[in-house]
Amino acid sequence: MIEQSYRIDLFAVFIFLGIVQAVFLSIFFFSPSNRKNQANVFHGIMLLSMAACMLEIFLMYTGYIVHCFYLVDFSESVALIIGPAFYLMAMSLIHGKVDRRQWLHFIVPIIYLILQLQFLLRGEDTKYNAWIYSYHPELPYREVFITDGRYGVTNHATTVILISLAVYAILGLIAVIKAFRARRESWLRPKHPVLRALRLGVFECISVSVLVLIVKLIKSHDTGDHLFAAYSSIMVYITSFDVMKHSGFFTQPTLTEPxxxxxxxxxxxxxxxxxxxxxxxxxxxxxxxxxxxxxxxxxxxxxxxxxxxxxxxxxxxxxxxxxxxxxxxxxxxxxxxxxxxxxxxxxxxxxxxxxxxxxxxxxxxxxxxxxxxxxxxx
Structure with missing residues (x-):
């Protein structure tokens, strides 16, 4: 076992609570009554994908990854699900339901996972080197007598993920703008609650893309990932607040009121x-x-x-x-x-x-x- 001091600070706690909340919300969206609405299914998929990315960042940031090196970089392909899930959620809210062929948007994460398998199946030494490269470049590398198994595009994970987020943020923005125009609603003051939710979703997707770009431009390594995870947690909390706001739980009468x-x-x-x-x-x-x-x-x-x-x-x-x-x-x-x-x-x-x-x-x-x-x- 590797000697490791764990880092538990405000970022770590904030991210961990965001993970728990994202998983809880996804279960809520996948419940039998809620999954009848296709938009809820895609929303749940997006939340689970975000939770997986945040989990890896949490493990890497706190140092608990030393207990599960097999999870190093496991969320790269999962991160590519976030963009398509957001876009299909938006299209479902606009049109009521999307065609089954639209599920082909998830083909890129599947292809990426296949290309990444060579690395994911490598031993602990390779995963250890990947971890210290991103979070502890001051530590010595372990000697590995074989290549790390990465193939082509998987060597540029951040770039691929950023492109995916940006592309689907733009596609979502175009679809939402068309929806606003079709209903002749103001972008600044939409009356329909679905349009307000779509506008917020587009803003969140674009802002995540911009945040990832800024962090990667400033940081020479991946040590800024905790900022992305913290921001994702904020979005999860906003979603939770929105769900509770539209719930009738807080307006139900008490037994003391006739x-x-x-x-x-x-x-x-x-x-x-x-x-x-x-x-x-x-x-x-x-x-x-x-x-x-x-x-x-x-x-x-x-x-x-x-x-x-x-x-x-x-x-x-x-x-x-x-x-x-x-x-x-x-x-x-x-x-x-x-x-x-x-x-x-x-x-x-x-x-x-x-x-x-x-x-x-x-x-x-x-x-x-x-x-x-x-x-x-x-």
Whole structure:
């Protein structure tokens, strides 16, 4: 065992907590209910990739890598997943779902991993030399009688990762700009919560690329990786805060508060105005076509509280939010089934906001008494 003093400072603690949080969030995004939204799957993949990169940096920075030299540089191919995962997450949020062919964006990390296998399968001496080259250049190298096994492009890992991040940041930026233009929203003050999330994501991806470039230009070795890991942790914390902000956990009533307290009498003008704006928004913008369509997002668009909007829908329309959304989706589906006879029912379901054909068929038959195929053949 190598004699090693461990470095545990604020950076180390900050990065470690970021790793734990990233793994926890990815589990949340991969849960059965959340993974129905494809954007959550790609978000979870991105978070796990970031956690893997941060883990290696944490081990190298603190010195705990001496207990697991086989993990030296294991995250290089994983880092190449971050860019594609971000881009596909953005495309999923914009279009609802991406085609299976889009998964080919992950082919580069796979190819890189294959090229890197020669190094990853080397012994401890080679991994030790790679570690001290990056973090302890003052220490002597071990004598290795064979080449380190790196092949071609894997000798320039930082450059390859930086190019990948930059390319997908630009692709994401282009896609988000198009989405802003399609909805005619201001880049500085977007009203739609998805557009705000996309704008933040593009900023984070670009800023990471710039940070990696600056660190590598200033540092002669890889000793600045802890700065990248710390910044990644900050992004993970921001994501956690955003998830909690949109959760209903903190607004649930307590046992000491009577239920009737939440039943307020709305003034007629407030009820009528909200209802009119709701109908206009649903007919013109058709937000129900988005898989992530929810009551909090709708309330935010209308500028009212979730409670007020829910009460307007329940009392004025005589239905729940989910019943209202289903009716709008089925109505839109009826139009598309007639106007687009060559489009598959599955694609129609995706266009109106359903992530699965079975859910679409169930809602359609409940409202119309017919299956989508029966309705189309009438």
């Amino acid at each position: 239920t009737k307290k939440y039943k307020t009498v709305l003034q007629p003008e407030i009820n009528d105005t909200t209802l009119e704006r709701l109908k206009r928004l649903m007919e013109n913008d058709k937000p129900y076509k988005e898989p992530s369509f929810s009551l909090p997002d709708l309330a935010q668009r209308l500028g009212v509280s979730v409670h007020v909007l829910s009460q307007v829908i329940n009392e004025s329309l005589g239905k729940s939010f989910f019943e209202m959304a289903a009716e709008y989706r089925v109505q839109e589906a009826q139009r598309l089934l007639k106007e687009q006879p060559n489009i598959k029912v599955e694609e129609i379901a995706e266009q109106v906001g359903y992530m699965s054909k079975s859910s679409f068929n169930t809602a359609f038959k409940k409202i119309t008494g017919l299956t989508p195929s029966e309705f189309r053949s009438k």
